Amino acid sequence: MPACGRKDDSDMTPNWWVLHEGRYIASQTDGSQFFRPCTQRGLYQVLVNVTGLTAYGSCPYRVGYNRKGTEEFRSWPFRNLTAPSRIKVQQQRRRYVVMIKWEKSKLDIHVMNYCLAVSTGRRQRTLCQALGNSIHRPACDTIAVNDFLHRLSPRDERKVDPEVGTTIVCTGTRTRQLIRGMKPNVTYFVDVFAIHSQHNNLSFLLGSTQVQLNRTRPTQLVEGKVVVGKLSTLGGLALFNFKVPKRSQNSFFKLHLTPCGGSVNVEILKKKHRIMEPVRDVYYPKTITVRNVRPGERYLIRVYEADDTSRMNRVQLAVTSRDDFIDLPRMPSNTTITELVPLRKCHSSTIAWFGSPEKDVTYCVYVFKLSKTQYYNNVKIPTYCELENRDVCNHPQFHNKHCFNGNDFNPLSLDIPNLLPEHYYSVFVTAIPPRGRSLPYKSVRIKTSSHCDSNQISPAGAASGKLIVKGGFRKGGGHKRRNTPNANGATTGNSLTTTGVTKRTNNRKRLQQQQSHRKV
Template sequence: MSTSYFPAVKGLYMLQLLAQEMDTYVHIYVSTEEGGPKTIQSARLQKIKIIQRQRRKGVTLRWRPSLVDPQSTTYCAVVHDQKTYGSLCAAQADKFGILPPVSRPVAASQTVISWQPSTQNHSTRTDDTFPIIGCVGRSTQYTTLNLKQGKNYYFQVFATDGQNNFTYPYGSASLIFDGRVKPIRLKNGISAYANLKKYDGKVVFRYKIPKNPGKQLKVIIIPCGSVVYVEVLKKGSVIVAKRNVLNYEKITIDSPTESSRYYIKVFAVERAELDKSAGIEILASTKQLSKALLPPMPHTTSLNEYKPLRTCDSVTIGWIPVPGRAVSHYCISAREGELEQVNSMACPAKNGKIMKADDYVVKYCKDIAQSDKSVITENVKYLKAGSSYIVQVTVKKPRGRIISYDLLQVRTLPKCRKVSK
């Protein structure tokens, strides 16, 4: 697409175009707007974000909606492995090899519609012949799959303003596709965090055994928001079979050898679970866990409610304390809502909260010295009558990290009981 600007006075103008090599056709848009069409001015600032999909050997393109007529703007994505196009119609001519089946002038939007390869409007491509053209309506993302390792690809987005039928380049990007899952290096005794969505639901951590490793390798796994699969490999062989991890898991490997490498693979169980996940945090250490500043969690991390003690403005909960005689720092918090509505829970070990502090109805902390009690109980007050709450308890060692117990759904009584005199 080329754009020309020239001063003009009121009058009649004639534009002549000559095809130099073969019969073709053009889209023409004339505007008296200062600086040219606003759509082109805004498009110059647009960037396309590329998200790699390692599990499906593809990428997802995302872009911001047009600032000009966003409700009437539609988009088409073009993918090629060798070149880019100056216009959408050039890509369509290269793809379909035909001209619009009319001899009279037509709106550009009509040729776009007539050249779509099917009546379906998918946001994921199904055709492998380049150029790949996918028109996605008002959606601002497009996924293309089955890309080849190490090959260069060019991505373009074209927008059509439904108010004036003007189709224009909206953004572009290029990428050498690398579908390999690159391991994240773990340092001894230092945790690492990975966003599972960013890695398309699969991430690999690599840990190298240091000098004088001791008798055991301990791996702490803390999912953030959803259940995951975890397995551990050494030299391509599985040494810890795939298992489900929901909240907190400690894996112990005996007799690690110096300089040997372990690979910890983490998978989202399914796509629906990936939407709930905020990520995964992992710590590997040949030191004692006390040196890693992580509290040793009890055999069960569930919270329990004592339902007979419910009132209209409080609930009573209990949990098993962390082992040991040291004083532990517990934080109790509650926010209004249903547990299934918590689509993304931040890592407790990362920042110790499920939402922003302002989202809590109640939050307080206290130091509790370990005693002979097998269960710690707490009365959570200042709640509303007949309301549902999500309760969270976190624990922290002195100068250490934060780990969360399981979330608990509770509900207060709808009416307050009258106190008899």
């Protein structure tokens, strides 16, 4: 700037040109200063045009520079309070998509905005360095950093640009960002910057981490083995692989899927193409038959959450290319458990279901208490996968369990006593073969009557060892309920009792009672 000048020259100002690595940088100044925020490293050439300014006497001109932004940040009294933030990376179920989360700045939490820099070459230590390496390099004019970042509107999802070294996305006040387009087996450097919204050109590095997406290998499925898949590994997705045996004589294979709470969707693919329509909203144990397959070919099974808010962690999957599963019981085509509402009482309720076509199958019935909210919201307590756990009886809402062998009758029925009036329960039934693992039926929710009649049996009567006798019932298709003998004989104190008297036996007893009255 000139140290002296004539009064007539007060309206005349010098023109500035600044070159950085051969590129002109325009400026908008008052002529006495040139301020350039967010400067990059390198050689700068400063040209000052003083044509038209006549020097008066020995009037010198001084040109100096000052790294104002750096010095201002170094002398900032609250710099030591900018504690590093922890960054969490979650891989999503979609291919090569990650969710990046971080903690808010401890300093001026209410006025901080955030920008994310994803680089492939090296870390970005400053926001200015990241801007210089990104496609959003500032234009050839002097601008404020905050004004420029406001142009980068927040997006819910941002794709990594492979043509540039650094991809920048600003999130505003949000502390999460979805990034897609990352390549497998490539190391990405993720840097989060905090920008003070009330102090222009004030930003600092909040946290850094590295991300490397490994190519996911599906879990191999083997016949006769139940595989547990974790959906949390890929953010709600589990991948399985099954190769149809070359000696298989069937053109199909079966999948038995048990979701451990929540609901899932299932897709079957061959060479990245679906071979059947997706099976959606599977929330109970279900057998899926995949047809038109060829022996020796490999198929990919994709199981993913049907609802993003379900937070389901696991699924159980079994596969077979035979007619029946190995070491698993044969299940009927209809695995629904039905509550017989006409037989509902205040202290008991009756359920019925179709039995397994196999013999020597043991059935276990689990009863769990439910609150009114859980009953009407269809909350599964516990999950299907927890029924095989030895500690299931220690569940805080566990009410009762009873196991019996009932292969002589179909459909099967069971009277559940010792219930409370106007209460809600969840009932599970599992079929257990002589060898192998059990399979659950579709659970049912039941409730008891709110009023007790004088002729209804109280829980004390059932607990004293008396057998609960019921008449026959009509099932869909005209089937009557047939009585299931209790495997343990007499009924013990807080246990379930099976209905065990046929209609013919009832008629015989009535006839004997009438004859005895006539003799008297």
